[in-house]
Amino acid sequence: MRTQSDEGYSHALGNRQIQMIAIGGAIGVGLFLGAGGRLAATGPALVLSYAAAGLAAFFVMRALGELVLYRPASGSFVEYAGEFIGPWAAFASGWMYWVNWAFTGIAELTAIAAYIHYWASGFPQWLTALLALGFVLAVNLLSVRLFGELEFWFAMLKVVAIVIFLVVALVLVVFAVGEAGPANLVAHGGFLPTGFPLVLMSLQSVVFAYASIELVGITAGETARPHEVMPRAINGVIWRIAIFYVGSVLLLAMVLPWTAYSAGTSPFVTFFAGLGVPWAADAMNLVVITAALSSCNSGLYATGRILRSMATKREAPAFAAALSSRHVPIGGIVFTAAMFLGGVALFYYLPERAFNIATAVASLGVISTWGVLVYCQMRLRGTGHRSSFPMPGSPYTNWLTLGFLALVVLLMPFADRDQQVAFFLIPALVAAIALGWTAVRRRRRPRPATQEAG
Numbered sequence: 001m002r003t004q005s006d007e008g009y010s011h012a013l014g015n016r017q018i019q020m021i022a023i024g025g026a027i028g029v030g031l032f033l034g035a036g037g038r039l040a041a042t043g044p045a046l047v048l049s050y051a052a053a054g055l056a057a058f059f060v061m062r063a064l065g066e067l068v069l070y071r072p073a074s075g076s077f078v079e080y081a082g083e084f085i086g087p088w089a090a091f092a093s094g095w096m097y098w099v100n101w102a103f104t105g106i107a108e109l110t111a112i113a114a115y116i117h118y119w120a121s122g123f124p125q126w127l128t129a130l131l132a133l134g135f136v137l138a139v140n141l142l143s144v145r146l147f148g149e150l151e152f153w154f155a156m157l158k159v160v161a162i163v164i165f166l167v168v169a170l171v172l173v174v175f176a177v178g179e180a181g182p183a184n185l186v187a188h189g190g191f192l193p194t195g196f197p198l199v200l201m202s203l204q205s206v207v208f209a210y211a212s213i214e215l216v217g218i219t220a221g222e223t224a225r226p227h228e229v230m231p232r233a234i235n236g237v238i239w240r241i242a243i244f245y246v247g248s249v250l251l252l253a254m255v256l257p258w259t260a261y262s263a264g265t266s267p268f269v270t271f272f273a274g275l276g277v278p279w280a281a282d283a284m285n286l287v288v289i290t291a292a293l294s295s296c297n298s299g300l301y302a303t304g305r306i307l308r309s310m311a312t313k314r315e316a317p318a319f320a321a322a323l324s325s326r327h328v329p330i331g332g333i334v335f336t337a338a339m340f341l342g343g344v345a346l347f348y349y350l351p352e353r354a355f356n357i358a359t360a361v362a363s364l365g366v367i368s369t370w371g372v373l374v375y376c377q378m379r380l381r382g383t384g385h386r387s388s389f390p391m392p393g394s395p396y397t398n399w400l401t402l403g404f405l406a407l408v409v410l411l412m413p414f415a416d417r418d419q420q421v422a423f424f425l426i427p428a429l430v431a432a433i434a435l436g437w438t439a440v441r442r443r444r445r446p447r448p449a450t451q452e453a454g
Contacts, residue, residue: 030209037263044253063377084379100365101299106343107358154294307332360422
């Protein structure tokens with residue numbers, strides 16, 4: 001059953017695009033860029049953080065699968081929050097998801113500017129970010145089919161790069177070529193060289209690395225035969241988490257000493273640069289840029305649909321409900337693009353910290369989105385609904401996942417100063433959403449009838 005917010009869409013995405021969008025959501029710049037700094041800070045034990053967050057992501061995806069098969073909707077968790085929690089939850093979760101993508105987009109544009117700078121140090125980085133934004137905005141405004149095709153090839157490039165890394169790294173480890181070998185997991189200070197507390201402090205950045213996996217649920221409203229396509233796409237994300245994330249981080253920790261990695265440099269670029277192949281580092285740098293472009297592209301797609309869903313209920317600016325002649329939610333997409341543009345100033349004033357601050361704030365949106373999905377699935381199950389694609393272990397795994405997400409937030413004030421900035425923004429976000437919801441309720445309240453004096 002389609003919802004009102006899905007009306008007007010072209011339903012142009014097929015199985016091939018959905019499968020690749022799911023892959024693209026499971027491989028992002030959080031892995032390609034963020035893993036380097038976390039390996040340098042945490043050591044080989046970073047793999048524990050990826051495994052724990054991956055387990056939480058598994059349960060989130062299965063909760064999403066059960067909800068999607070119950071009712072596909074482009075409004076995704078916003079629609080489910082409204083049905084299973086209440087209208088205020090739909091409003092809050094929608095805007096928190098927008099916060100997630102707004103700051104993710106800033107982080108991705110920051111990454112693109114930094115990596116283009118690797119090749120063209122004299123080219124203004126703000127102009128690089130502006131050109132990248134113009135490109136993904138044009139793609140999203142043209143058509144859904146073009147978005148799906150671009151994401152297909154973006155995801156294909158990312159998958160090929162990761163697979164090449166996995167194969168090359170595994171060969172080096174198995175045959176103990178150069179410094180590679182399992183001994184790196186315990187050498188150079190041991191498996192926990194900086195202590196277990198830093199493993200816990202890395203959870204926020206790891207959760208951000210898994211962000212976007214829920215995007216496949218938003219595509220359900222524009223998917224032909226969602227009951228056939230979505231279970232395959234969701235199950236595909238799960239094994240990719242195990243291989244692409246946990247497997248990659250484990251191999252990164254084995255092919256080089258953890259001390260070889262550094263913040264601001266992709267660990268994959270570090271690895272391929274050390275192979276002595278002149279073009280290898282440049283090729284991986286291109287992949288990192290592609291991953292960032294893909295994330296910006298997906299962010300505009302997702303927020304455009306979420307904002308339109310909210311605008312149809314008068315919970316977002318009215319212009320966000322507008323559809324173009326190409327069946328694209330032009331208002332919501334342009335609104336998010338304007339935030340991306342304004343966020344470039346963060347990079348201008350805090351070039352060394354912009355990426356980490358943006359990802360820390362974005363992770364708050366990720367955590368709230370995941371929490372809503374898991375809780376809504378629990379409420380759905382409480383209605384007596386029985387799904388052909390049930391979440392394993394529910395409701396116990398629901399509470400386990402919610403507890404993990406709460407732990408990630410509670411650890412933020414004890415972590416680095418960038419995570420502290422994000423944590424202390426929580427009261428401001430809560431206040432802004434509360435004020436917004438109050439305004440929405442006041443606007444919806446029917447005016448009392450007046451009687452004319454006779």
